[in-house]
Amino acid sequence: MWWAQQVLPKAFSCHGTTINDLAKQCFQHLYPILFMLATNAQLNNIDFRFISTTYSSDGKLLGRCKLVEASLLETLKETRKRLYQSMIKHSDVATLSSSISSAPYVVQLYLVDHNHIYISVFKTSLSEHFGWRQPLPVSGGIIPIEMDKEPPSRAYIKLNELMGLLGRRPAPGSKIAELGSAPGGWTASLLKLYKPQDNIQIQSVDRSPLESWLTKAYRPPTLTHHIANGLTWEPEEPVDWLFNDMALPPMKSVKVLERWIKERQCSQFAWTLKFVGESEYDAVTDAVETMMKCYNVSYTIRHLANHGNELVVVGVVHP
Incomplete structure (x- = not known):
């Protein structure tokens, strides 16, 4: 399904x-x-x-x-x-x-x-x-998406589709971490959802820099970019939302998400799993189900119209 x-x-x-x-x-x-x-x-x-x-x-x-x-x-x-x-x-x-x-x-x-x-x-x-x-x-x-020439990659389309399916977005004042953010497609799309007075705080993480116009237009704490490895980076304090679009082997990706959940470093998340071929679907989704039960997480798995061979896991981490 x-x-x-x-x-x-x-x-x-x-x-x-x-x-x-x-x-x-x-x-x-x-x-x-x-x-x-x-x-x-x-x-x-x-x-x-x-x-x-x-x-x-x-x-x-x-x-x-x-x-x-x-x-x-x-x-x-x-x-x-x-x-x-x-x-x-x-x-x-x-x-x-x-x-x-x-x-x-x-x-x-x-x-x-x-x-x-x-x-x-x-x-x-x-x-x-x-x-x-x-x-x-x-x-x-298929959620209708308005084309936007401003984000530096077409990845923003997936995020906007997901927000449309969820019928909501991170609340004003939210602290957000985004892994695998360069060149800034998701980052730019998230930032456009809010006004300066909304006090949104995004920490983007990637080994590569964001497009320069993004870091010039938005300063900390609204946008803080970390040149770092998204597999091991950790926030100084828990975030409200965690977004991930890193290209990782799916089982390895699940392990990274497990660390965030186990240590209660996020309250909600949208985590992309990227596949090569079809052999790992059942094993990976079974691993996700086991992990969510273990850590008391409500979740759903979606395949978006604008996804390739990908799934996104959306979850709420309970105390």
Whole structure:
């Protein structure tokens, strides 16, 4: 499940030769479900909302899938206006409340081929520490990321995707350690999230320097760069958040993370594991599970859309 970008629970298969045929079948399946869910929510005084997403593994079919969605939603708007008004705009997903009760139902349209579409309706949820659970309320399970030319590497895309999935970021005033930081993609992206009065403190660690503009624009204690080995470097005092993007053999990487957890040097972490080939997946994830149980850590493992052969472990270290 870690590698799945998106899931389609209880998917229903529809067939049709035209866009209107496909939309009509999807509507006939969707309307009774939405009506039942909305009625139940009203009886229990719960906010009911849903979001519609489209996807196709064949890029050439995505436009057709969107046309099916448009026809379906137009029918819903014309005939079931109150239900239609419960729909969340895609632009509003990032600002959804973090409360579980406000998490929406996800309506997914997945076009397999020209005349075959799956429709799935399932409630997503939002964990306080680990963010959105699948099905994700975004098309194809891919968090939209705004391109930014300022960070000195494209690694910032992975961090921004992770923050989007978590639905949160380190709080103002947080002390952050970042291992494997050069040339500064994650560092720059983190710094852009905050204003000077937020009093964020980042200690970046790498054997190479950051891009010079970063260390000129941000001075200690906002940004302190250590030319050091991330495998052995330790903070003078525990940090609130630990980020890691070092390219290490995965088992060795797990051992480094274990030292931080065992010594309670961080409260929360996002730790990237980088693989070569496929032979170590089970052994490494089993080692992570054993370690988390041993040290009383709540965690999740995610594979991001912008990852290569990588996983990220997000955890909360309990006293």
